[in-house]
Amino acid sequence: MIRLENVTKSFERYLAVDNVSFEVPKGEICVLLGPSGCGKTTTMRMINRLIELTSGRILIDGRDIHEVDATELRRSIGYVIQQIGLFPNKTVEDNICTVPDLLRMDRKASRKRARDLLEMVNLDPNTFARRYPKQLSGGQQQRVGVIRALAADPPVLLMDEPFGAIDPINRAVIQDEFLKLQSELKKTVIFVSHDIDEAVKMASRIAIFRAGKLVQYDTPDNILAHPVDDFVADFVGADRTLKRLQIVPVRDAMQSDPPRVTTDTPIDRALELMERHEHQVMVMVGPNGRARGLVRRDAIRGAKGLVSDHYERIPCVINIDETLRNAVSMMFTNDQTWLVCVDDDGMYRGYLTQRGITHLLGETYRTS
Template structure:
């Protein structure tokens, strides 16, 4: 959807020519989010602004959906690209409804159409139209204004959106909320988005692809997982941080490391049966107990099953926590540390027990990408990377 071909910007200064962007070439597929990262003055914002010609390129070309935009009228180009800036840029003398309707009005939409669109978009960004449509920007919090800024960029339903540090001025709690809501919207809207950020954690969370800039040059352009697992040089490695392996936890879901061939018992099963199942599967610690609906309610320790007679329902221990199959491994690791355990039972959307996630399995999955001939970052990674043995600290 977005193709940049040798895009270059040279500024003439009193001290001579300065290259702000040096032959940048990259492509962003339709429906993907690309985040531009790098230190101040590296060329990321200049590159972004050359796409809609807020900054005129010195040379090079920009293609939108296969069309060379070089010959397009600048006004027409910008009206077909949504744009969100860090300072939001809402017009203070206009109501929220009027702010959202700016571009649709310029495009000649009928009043009922852009009024309906404003209402739809406020609902999409989780702001009640009945409360906010007639308010002015000064009556909104910073986070609310930012949501309106995103809604305004979406008003004319552009295929491409450009965002310059769109969440940078929001406090950390609201930033997480707005990021989550934006990703939910993106699943429905399928826009092609490029945005500038200074936060590697934000980029890992939001992006399908990340572009690292330095001194006006594009140093590495990759998926978040490949960027973290295989930084191109010392600069990229330093920029993404010493905890880059831990950052990868956010990118992997539980169902990618799930051990599914796990036994389970019910309350009416004997402890002898529980012990037999644990020995058959090589379990050294415990077995999960489920109710009649298949939902985990506790576990039976092997030490008890091997020394006491009776039924599982009389000797089980309550669970310390469960993981959902769509949880990311960062959340799982946090739960494991909180509950002092190296494994967690996993449940599906209905709360039914579907298997286990283990610290050993997570380690095997993440480390596989560093082994020759193995691609540990892929969803189809072999199940044999996941260890079947568990141990509770």
């Protein structure tokens, strides 16, 4: 969708961007990351021609950006900045519709879209549409700034440290709202950040810059697991293994489809299964496969009847699509060394252990 080919930007006294090439597939978020002065913001601003490149090419959906009038190009690309830049004399609704109005889009349709977008970021349009920016909190203003960039439904969105000036609590909320929006709208996004944790959370791919050069371009997991050099390793931090916990899903580390017992399994059969598979604890499922409880080998030894007469409740379960970070937090909170893993319907899919987590992460480094 967005392709940079040998892009270079020279100013009078220095080379800001040095022969940079990468491609962002349609519907993905690419975060440009690096220390101050590394060229990441200059690179992003060349995409909508706020800064003109010195050499190379930038293509959007196969078309060279210099084949398009600069003003027309900018109106077709959503743009979100850290300072937000809402017009103080316009209502929230009119701020959102700034570009649709410039493009002479149907007023009724654009206002409806503005209200729909407000709902998508948890701002009640009946409450907020007619307010002015000064009547909003900083976090609310930032939400409006993000959806204003989406009002004309652009295929490409540029974001220049859009959440950097917001407090940590609101930042996390707005990041989550944006990711939810992105899952529905599938925009192609270039996102400038200085925060590796934000990049890991938000990005499909990360481009790390140093002194105008693109040092590494890869998925967040590969950058954390396989930094290309000492600069990247130092930049992502000594705790890069812990950072991976927030992007690796439970399903990748769990033991899938282990043996289980049902509510009508006889005690002697359950003991036989546990001994054969060397399990001290086994999950009991209901008729449809949903996790219902735990059966402990020591507790049922010598007992009679069915396992449903001798089970105990499951302290906590984790969804297979949750991150390992959430899983580890749940383990610590509930003083557990393993978790029952379920899908969205509550079906038992496997179990996750602390050892399984460390094995998965360690195996990545051993095969690097």
